[in-house]
Amino acid sequence: MPTPDLPLFPVPRSVEPLAGPGPRPDAPVAVRPDADLPAQGYWIERDADGTRIGYRDAAGLRYAQQTLDQLRADAELARQAVRVRDWPDFPVRGFMLDVSRDRVPTRRTLRRYVEILAAARMNQLELYTEHTFAYARHSAVWAAASPLTADDMRWLDALCAAHGIALVANQNTLGHMERWLAHEAYRDRAEKPDGFTIHGRHRGPSTLQPTPENAEFALGLVRELAATVRARRVNIGADEPWELGKGRSAADAAARGLGRVYLDHLLRVATPLLEDGYEVQFWADVLADHPEIAGRLPEGLIPVVWQYDGPAHARVALDRTSPERRAQWAADGFDMDALAGGFRERAKALTAVGRPFWVAPGTGAWNSLVGRLDNAVENLVDAAEVGREHAAGGYVVTTWGDHGHHEPPPVTYPGLLYGAAVSWCLDSNRDLDLATALDRVVFDGPGLGAALTAAGSAADLLDAPLLNRSALFDALFGDAPAVTPDGIAEAGRALSAAADALAHARPAAPDGPAAVRETAQAVALARFALDLLASGGPDGLPPARAADLLHRLDGLLAEQRACWLLSARPGGLDDSIAKFTPLRSALAERAASAR
Secondary structure, eight states: OOOTTSSOSSOOSEEEEEEEEOOOTTOOEEEEEOTTSOTTOEEEEEETTEEEEEESSHHHHHHHHHHHHHHHHSHHHHHEEEEEEEOOSSSEEEEEEEOSSSOOBOHHHHHHHHHHHHHTTOOEEEEEBSSOBOOTTOHHHHTTSOOBOHHHHHHHHHHHHHTTOEEEEEBOOSSSOHHHHTSHHHHTTBSSTTOEEETTEEEOOOSBOOOHHHHHHHHHHHHHHHTTSOOSEEEOOOOOOTTTTSSTTHHHHHHHOHHHHHHHHHHHHHHHHHHTTOEEEEEOHHHHHOGGGGGGOOTTEEEEEEOOSOHHHHHHHHHTOOHHHHHHHHHHTOOGGGGGGHHHHHTHHHHTTTOOOEEEOBOSOTTSSSOOHHHHHHHHHHHHHHHHHTTOSEEEEEEOOGGGOOSOHHHHHHHHHHHHHHHHOHHHHTTOOHHHHIIIIIISSSSHHHHHHHHHTHHHHTTOOOSSSOHHHHHHHSOOOOOOHHHHHHHHHHHHHHHHHHHTOOOOSTTHHHHHHHHHHHHHHHHHHHHHHHTTSSTTOOHHHHHHHHHHHHHHHHHHHHHHHHHBOSTTHHHHHHTTHHHHHHHHHHHHTTO
16 A cells, blocks of 8 residues: 555556666657546556556546656656556546635636646536526626626636536535525515524525525526536525425425425426436435435436534534533534434435445535644545445535635635545545655745645644534634633634744745735734634724734735735625624724714
8 A cells, every 4th residue: 555655646546666777768658448447547657668558548647647747756766667557436526616706716716726626636517506607597696796707617617627627516505595586577476475484693685585486587598508507417506495385485395395395396407407417416405304215216317415524523523512502503404413323324314225325524624714624634544434435426625705705715725635635545645644745746945845744733722613514614704712821822823823834934835925915914814803702702802903903804805805805806895805894893893982
């Protein structure tokens, strides 16, 4: 078994040193197909006589060439005879980028993601869309969002195809439609037009009423987006329909069951796409609560099981949860304790009926400022273990943008790269040196890998575990949790180490200077959040201290605006910055209290 410090990425499943020297630089290279290899597989033998390559298919040949380039680039490996055998654990290894929570990437940023995915051997990309595609007859919804256009999608599709990546159209079709339903022209499509209450707070409507007319409406969106790309696979979302069965469909749900009402809507959207020859992905969270419908899914409909907290992390977070929060979860109908079972528990409805599925872990970047890397690694490994155990056909690393998408692209890279590695071969990449891999594969120079992994450890070192977010995030945007002086000190040391690494970072990648600046801003926000936690939050601050923090925050917000425009379009910037308004107002009020 190869060691994870090999200068190869992903680390192949088998690297065997052979007796004798490697080939001369001008030695011949012989290439031939090998039908005995698994799909996307290859082997390489290098010795004094030259280099011989066997490959199963076009993807296998592409990956063989990548490995050969890495072998030649390393002075030690280039001099020795070696045999490599390799193929992936998962046929589809994808990445899903949220482009609907304010941060819509520029073309330059999208190109950078594609380059990273290609280097990491990922072969599918999805851009999660709610309202940020320029649909032909719906400009009222996307006018202020700097949306992706049909030309953007066609350009990106061609770029992906050139790198062996399928660009899959992704448009939600049931829940998470709040940006549509906020407009009067669409409000009557809502399950609850007046909105709903969840987690003790009132929200505007987010879920479509499950009618044939709304299914036709959603299907039209999917078809318009899918027409811009060549992949014959789409993702129709259909996750987290919070209001379903609690508004206009309540009587139907009471009579026939909520699961059946959900399945009917899902099939109204999916069946025409299946008949058109598409494979159709959808998020499988509703199936976890309604296993009775899992056996009714037609062929070609792909349930994607998602889970974003590692089982051990979730267990600790749940054990420390207050009785008041547990009571709120119960009132909202959530069985949060199931999260401690990880992907095995989340997929139970599907495994019980022998239904194939995909897995979707996360980068741990969102709701974090600088990432939750310890949790992400556990979550990504859990997905690989359970997915491999059940022969899952796909592994999709997700990165979301909840509550303003304040995290810049570099904060997503550690989870993305680690997920790519363990979805290629878990056994050889589980103990990957992630900082070194980031510097070599993504940044082409030292420093940023150490900065991102150090900053990403701060949430765990703070020892205030939360579900789907970090205490650093809550310090700015929520109810700051109680933390200990030791936790603050440990997290502070990690953030200081990240800042030191950034000061010496020398990335040669084209976006290296921008990545350094974006990462420095993320670290600065995290250090500000840590100072707030150490002060017990804005309430009760001495006026002078509040004034100092207010001045710092204004400087951070100015830099946040500048950094945003390095990689994202301007459309969602004001919405994202507005998320800081309650904190800024609280600090301003405390600063003025001495007058």
